[in-house]
Amino acid sequence: MKFYLCKYIPPRADFLATTTAEEMKWMKQHGDFLNNLLDKGLIVAHGPVMDPSGGYGVSLYQISDDQDIATITSEDPIVKNGAGSYEHYPMLHLKSRVTPPPS
Secondary structure, three states, X not given: OEEEEEEEEOOXXXXXXXXXXXXXXHHHHHHHHHHHHHHHOOEEXXXXXXXXXXXXXXXXXXXXXXXXXXXXXXOOHHHHOOOOEEEEEEEOOOOOOOOOOOO
């Protein structure tokens, strides 16, 4: 198994505040894409990061040795439409909680 922290880099620092209607459509497809990978077990967790200097997205991947992280993230609709890119950071291992903590 291989593990990655992937950072989605939007096309501009104020992307969340200036997203066009077309980009919003792609963002919805982006969320569906990531949720599908989550359901398939390739993504462990994903979500937006509200950084004051410019928001971005983070995904934690657990993929098989024969899979390529760049190939997977290149299929993201937001990337395919030219609205951002990914940075990929290999991790030595990844541990996660199976169920959420009690409320």
